[in-house]
Amino acid sequence: MVVDDEVTMVQMVTESLRADGHEVMPFTNGTTAYEAIDSFAPELVVTDMNMDSSKHQGLDILQKARSLKSPALVVVITAFGSIETAVEAMKRGAYDYLEKPFKMDELKMTVQRALSYTEAVSENLYLKKQLKEKYQLTQLVGASSKMQEVFKLIERVANTDCTVLLLGESGTGKELVARAVHFNSSRQFAPFIPVNCAAVPENLLESEMFGHRKGAFTGAINDKKGLFEEAANGTILLDEIGTMPASLQSRLLRVLQEKEVRRVGDNTPTYVNVRVIAATNAPLEKRIKEGTFREDLYYRLNVIPIQLPALRERRDDIPLLVGHFLRNKVDAKNGGGFQVTRAAMDAITAYDWPGNVRELENIIERACVLCEGNKIRTRDLPPPIQALANPADTVFVSRETAAAPVEDHIFPLNYPVNIPGIAQVAPGAPAKIVALKDFIRDKEAEYLNSVLVQTAGDKEKAAELLGISMATLYRKLAGEH
Helix, strand or coil: CEECCCHHHHHHHHHHHHHCCCCCCEECCHHHHHHHHHHHCCCEEEEECCCCCCCCCHHHHHHHHHCCCCCCEEEEEECCCCHHHHHHHHHCCCCEEEECCCCHHHHHHHHHHHHHHHHHHHHHHHHHHHHHHHCCHHHCCCCCHHHHHHHHHHHHHCCCCCCEEEECCCCCCHHHHHHHHHHCCCCCCCCEEEEECCCCCHHHHHHHHHEECCCCCCCCCCCEECHHHHCCCCEEEEECHHHCCHHHHHHHHHHHHHCEECCECCCCCEECCCEEEEEECCCHHHHHHHCCCCHHHHHHHCCEEEECCCHHHCHHHHHHHHHHHHCCCEECCCCEECEEEHHHHHHHHHCCCCCHHHHHHHHHHHHHHHCCCCEECHHHCCHHHHCCCCHHHHCCCCCCCCCCCHHHCECCCCCCCCCCCCCCCCCCCCCCCCCHHHHHHHHHHHHHHHHHHHCCCCHHHHHHHHCCCHHHHHHHHCCCC
16 A cells, blocks of 8 residues: 555556556545555555645554554655654554655665565464464373373463473373473463483583583684573473483573573573473483482472373373374375274284384384275284284174175274363264264264274173174174164
8 A cells, every 4th residue: 555645656656566566555645545444454555654635644544554453564754854753653663664755766675675574474473373283282182081181281281380390201292292381371482492401412412501602612613592592481391301411400400490591601690581391201210319310400390290191001092193193194096095994903002002102103104105005904014013913803704794804894083082171083074964874883883993992902892891792793893784
């Protein structure tokens, strides 16, 4: 939007900007422009500050443009020498100002710079929104009681500044939980900085975490901010905290107590506003007894402990996780999503998963590559998991009906989980209306499958709980009624 009561200038600016590919709305009356801002909703307004024939002047237009739902940037044009007017406009939110007379190239450069700034801000907000959505609590997968307790605890502590200690075996998702805490807190738009204390060499860890001054040691050719300063107003995750050298533990303790860091080679401390989340797969109490971890630091870190269960302790969640990992995978050969047979899912659920969720994700990735078509069978799984498959699952259910082997029966990955809590998994609306008998058959299959998950694939126990014979269970699993 271009606004000025000098008709010739408006025409000249409009033609020049349109030649550069911009959509331009010209106005020669401030009041008309003021009234049109809401309907036009411009990205950028170029307006003169003083228009003799208009009720609404440049400052009015500036204020209206900045109050839009998506505020427009405003470049104001002032008369030569009226610097006070320009200063007032900048105080009220103008992006920039130009003094009359100005060169057209100067205006074009200012317009381009303003639009580039708008694009960068929009992209930044979009990326931050995507990150926040990715780490919403509803995106964490788990319907078991143990995981529901974890989710509830995350929800309660996320918006506080308490130090959190994440405990759990390798692969249980400690960094994912740390990100969920950060992106569900008031610090969500500030940095999240993960640090693997075991991956950084000991002689570099101090400099990496706390920074250094130029000349502090050989190779320190410039001042360098540490990761605590980089995480200002945000969150820092200290993963594998149990491996931190004793010499740095005292420095970390001071950061937690005094909220200040001191760069290597510097005598002046710097205040830092950072939330600390620590994670460990090693029992810190044992390290304290061994004398390798400070007891006072442990108590500073252990304000809010969150214990993440191993995957073998929440087997009910395994089908949900498999469905989660497969949800966005498309079989290039067949143009459809991947499926898992019941026999394969039984074996997957029975496995102990020493590498936890990370191992499960890798195995599913491997199976997608090795399987024929889009159906993951037991033969597509590693030998230790194949060994847990039930031999009966690879034979025909009954010779009379010549039913397909159970190995070919598809496990319904999207069955609903009706467990109250934060994380819910639902299949979504049906793609089409089906006959009632088909709907009932599908729902029955989903229920049977959920019972099998609860019995860890033990069909005999499932039949007993359901009050039906094994033959009836196999028939219903085969889709017969």
